Amino acid sequence: MIPFNKPYKTGKEYIYIEDAIQRGKLSGNGFYTKKCQKYLEYKYGFGKCLLTTSCTDALEMAAILIDIKPGDEVIMPSYTFVSTSNAFVLRGARIVFADSCPHNPNIDPNRIEELITDKTKAIVVVHYAGMACDMEKILAIAERNNIKLIEDAAQAVDSYYKGKPLGTFGHLAAFSFHETKNIISGEGGMLAINDMQYTDRAEIIWEKGTNRSAFFRGEIDKYGWVDIGSSFLPSEIIAAFLWAQIENINQIQEKRKAIWNRYNFHLKGNNNYYTTQEIESDATNNAHMYYLLCNSLEQRSKLISYLRNYNIHAVFHYLSLHKSPFYKDKHDDRELPNCNKFAERLVRLPLYVDLSLQEVDYICEKILAFEI
Numbered sequence: 001m002i003p004f005n006k007p008y009k010t011g012k013e014y015i016y017i018e019d020a021i022q023r024g025k026l027s028g029n030g031f032y033t034k035k036c037q038k039y040l041e042y043k044y045g046f047g048k049c050l051l052t053t054s055c056t057d058a059l060e061m062a063a064i065l066i067d068i069k070p071g072d073e074v075i076m077p078s079y080t081f082v083s084t085s086n087a088f089v090l091r092g093a094r095i096v097f098a099d100s101c102p103h104n105p106n107i108d109p110n111r112i113e114e115l116i117t118d119k120t121k122a123i124v125v126v127h128y129a130g131m132a133c134d135m136e137k138i139l140a141i142a143e144r145n146n147i148k149l150i151e152d153a154a155q156a157v158d159s160y161y162k163g164k165p166l167g168t169f170g171h172l173a174a175f176s177f178h179e180t181k182n183i184i185s186g187e188g189g190m191l192a193i194n195d196m197q198y199t200d201r202a203e204i205i206w207e208k209g210t211n212r213s214a215f216f217r218g219e220i221d222k223y224g225w226v227d228i229g230s231s232f233l234p235s236e237i238i239a240a241f242l243w244a245q246i247e248n249i250n251q252i253q254e255k256r257k258a259i260w261n262r263y264n265f266h267l268k269g270n271n272n273y274y275t276t277q278e279i280e281s282d283a284t285n286n287a288h289m290y291y292l293l294c295n296s297l298e299q300r301s302k303l304i305s306y307l308r309n310y311n312i313h314a315v316f317h318y319l320s321l322h323k324s325p326f327y328k329d330k331h332d333d334r335e336l337p338n339c340n341k342f343a344e345r346l347v348r349l350p351l352y353v354d355l356s357l358q359e360v361d362y363i364c365e366k367i368l369a370f371e372i
């Protein structure tokens with residue numbers, strides 16, 4: 001069986017977890033948490049990083065930080081994971097779903113401005129498959145209209161737009177270290193803060209609404225309840241696992257890219273029932289995902305079950321959020337045809353570090369032999 005995903009271990013995880021236990025501080029914001037945060041700030045140039053227990057939590061922190069209130073509107077793509085919108089719905093926002101680009105699932109920058117009203121508080125972009133949205137256009141829209149820009153960079157670690165790392169464009173950005181992502185800790189995430197006006201309050205929200213972080217730095221002589229917040233920080237055991245991954249990020253990325261390139265070598269242009277992923281010229285490929293876009297829902301279903309017969313586990317992805325049971329009655333009547341297209345026709349192929357190039361060859365051979 002070739003699974004869709006297999007969590008990768010560098011081998012150092014056990015060593016660092018044992019060390020974290022030996023250090024005798026298992027709760028959050030200790031040695032390994034700081035090590036991960038510092039390294040990622042340094043490597044990618046984020047203003048400040050805070051590890052969280054998930055990308056979902058980082059998005060929830062972002063919604064609190066930009067003061068989302070009932071009635072505020074937040075624009076985001078409909079083709080995304082539920083957490084992107086849930087985080088803002090929890091604070092009372094109304095989600096205004098935008099359509100995807102015709103050629104990839106990222107938010108269509110040409111269909112954002114028409115959705116802006118005087119209630120619009122933020123735009124949330126999702127760099128799907130780790131490929132950058134059109135940040136130049138989107139930044140200009142956010143600035144022109146004086147609204148906050150948040151990046152859901154869950155899939156976008158180690159990816160760039162015009163040479164600048166994703167997660168450095170928004171006022172805030174959220175990353176995921178869920179086991180299906182490039183760099184993992186089982187469950188895990190991170191809030192990257194680029195607008196430094198948010199750093200003090202972010203630490204408070206992170207530490208249950210207390211100024212505990214400032215207390216431990218010796219900046220104040222007692223700590224107490226100063227704001228809303230929750231328990232958003234992961235334990236040192238999680239951070240120790242994550243450090244083993246972060247330390248090996250270049251090697252992990254190299255292996256994933258080799259797999260991606262092998263897929264593309266075989267599958268690109270060689271077909272009559274799908275099209276392959278195109279990487280925009282301003283963007284890089286972080287090899288988070290290799291997907292095909294089938295010509296119809298029916299063909300996709302047939303392809304997935306055909307591959308299952310060869311023990312290859314390929315999977316579809318998001319369902320349109322504007323048509324979800326929870327949101328369909330709250331959505332205005334706009335059709336989002338590109339979003340629906342990706343929901344119906346996109347299929348993701350197995351991609352994990354331990355997938356061998358021979359296995360990729362085998363998968364591609366089956367895909368090319370598939371008859372509609």
Ligand SMILES: *Cc1c(COP(=O)(O)O)cnc(C)c1O
Nearest residue numbers: 054055056081083154176178189
């Ligand atoms: C994985 C993912 C999330 C959620 O990440 P968690 O760490 O599981 O909370 C959110 N948004 C996108 C686009 C994702 O791919």
